[in-house]
Amino acid sequence: MNHRHLLPNEIDLLVDGEAGFGVATLRAHIDECAECRELVEDARVVVDALEALPHFAPDSRLADRVMAQVPVFVPAHVAARDSVAQWLPRAAPARAAAAAIFTAAAGVLTLGLIWLATQGDAAVFMTGLLGDRLRGVVVGAARDLAVSLLGESALAALQATGAIGISLLLAGFVLTAFGTVAGIRRLAAAGRQ
Amino acid sequence: MLRALDLANLPDADVVALALEGRDAAHRELIKRYERPVFSLVFRMVRNRELAEDLTQDTFVKVLSHLDRYRTDFKFSSWLFKIANNVAIDHLRRRQLDTVSIDGSPHATTAGEVDSSRFDISDGSENALEEMEAKELGSAIERAISSLRPEYRSCIMLRHVEGRSYEEIASTLDLPLGTVKTYIHRARHELRRALEHTRE
Numbered sequence: 001m002n003h004r005h006l007l008p009n010e011i012d013l014l015v016d017g018e019a020g021f022g023v024a025t026l027r028a029h030i031d032e033c034a035e036c037r038e039l040v041e042d043a044r045v046v047v048d049a050l051e052a053l054p055h056f057a058p059d060s061r062l063a064d065r066v067m068a069q070v071p072v073f074v075p076a077h078v079a080a081r082d083s084v085a086q087w088l089p090r091a092a093p094a095r096a097a098a099a100a101i102f103t104a105a106a107g108v109l110t111l112g113l114i115w116l117a118t119q120g121d122a123a124v125f126m127t128g129l130l131g132d133r134l135r136g137v138v139v140g141a142a143r144d145l146a147v148s149l150l151g152e153s154a155l156a157a158l159q160a161t162g163a164i165g166i167s168l169l170l171a172g173f174v175l176t177a178f179g180t181v182a183g184i185r186r187l188a189a190a191g192r193q
Numbered sequence: 194m195l196r197a198l199d200l201a202n203l204p205d206a207d208v209v210a211l212a213l214e215g216r217d218a219a220h221r222e223l224i225k226r227y228e229r230p231v232f233s234l235v236f237r238m239v240r241n242r243e244l245a246e247d248l249t250q251d252t253f254v255k256v257l258s259h260l261d262r263y264r265t266d267f268k269f270s271s272w273l274f275k276i277a278n279n280v281a282i283d284h285l286r287r288r289q290l291d292t293v294s295i296d297g298s299p300h301a302t303t304a305g306e307v308d309s310s311r312f313d314i315s316d317g318s319e320n321a322l323e324e325m326e327a328k329e330l331g332s333a334i335e336r337a338i339s340s341l342r343p344e345y346r347s348c349i350m351l352r353h354v355e356g357r358s359y360e361e362i363a364s365t366l367d368l369p370l371g372t373v374k375t376y377i378h379r380a381r382h383e384l385r386r387a388l389e390h391t392r393e
Binding site: 043051055067071072074 | 214215216217220221224225228229230232233236245246249250253254257258334335349350352353354356374377378381382384385388
């Protein structure tokens with residue numbers, strides 16, 4: 001029998017259930033030494049009591065109270081991903097069908113673009129046609145707006161002055177707009193002070 | 194969208210990543226997972242239910258508001274316990290608290306407050322005598338824990354109530370490993386002495 005009694009840290013090793021080198025010797029010692037065995041058992045009682053301690057439950061509204069104080073920020077890329085995801089079907093077969101339709105549409109569009117690229121003359125003609133149409137729509141809309149704002153006679157006078165008159169009118173408009181914005185900002189700054 | 198069922202099966206690191214994406218449900222899942230351990234740790238530190246509720250709330254607000262500072266090489270629960278312990282220790286340093294009976298807080302002024310601050314200990318034993326003895330030991334050990342120094346208290350609870358290793362406790366509490374071992378040894382020794390009368 002080893003007559004040296006266990007040191008406090010050796011008792012801790014046994015209580016913690018350590019299995020490292022040298023623990024077998026300690027175990028052999030407590031098998032033979034009643035005094036050390038009692039110390040280990042006493043320590044185990046405390047540890048068992050500690051390990052049997054329950055968790056306490058906080059108030060059931062804790063999560064709501066915490067979340068009322070936590071700013072939850074959704075990053076832009078996540079918001080964009082979510083907005084796409086909400087249009088996607090949830091069920092796997094429906095998702096597969098949607099993917100097939102999307103792939104088919106993308107394929108048709110790509111083939112159409114390739115066909116257009118190979119038809120150089122047709123592409124130039126179509127682009128010119130679309131450009132003319134678009135210009136006509138824009139000019140017509142601008143003219144209608146000018147007539148409703150200035151009247152037919154003022155528009156005729158403006159047209160008579162030519163490009164210089166129109167440029168002067170646009171410059172006057174831009175200056176007025178900038179002046180208005182600057183004035184509002186200055187007023188707001190003065191209000192804050 | 195994420196369902197609670199999906200979140201419950203995810204490891205902490207993944208739930209934290211979802212919380213960082215602004216998922217409200219992920220924040221709530223983290224609270225749900227750790228509200229009891231954190232509350233128990235703080236409650237046993239400050240011995241007052243209302244105060245423990247407030248400090249637990251402060252802990253979660255701090256943690257969830259600064260999730261971007263969480264380092265993934267650290268266990269989330271260790272980081273959480275570190276903040277909970279700091280919140281409780283800071284409070285104890287600011288205000289010297291008297292120990293509280295397991296039968297309720299001395300700060301309670303009404304019957305309702307006494308009830309709300311009372312410990313509810315149950316170990317689920319079938320045998321009534323065993324249950325009574327367990328309750329008696331539970332009460333005695335709760336009282337004994339409350340008499341420990343706060344730093345011993347947090348070490349012993351992390352070790353035996355939360356089942357943390359010595360190394361984890363050292364990194365959680367920012368203490369040298371040797372100090373943790375010493376604190377736990379001394380805490381066990383003090384508890385053993387305090388419980389001697391219950392075993393006679």
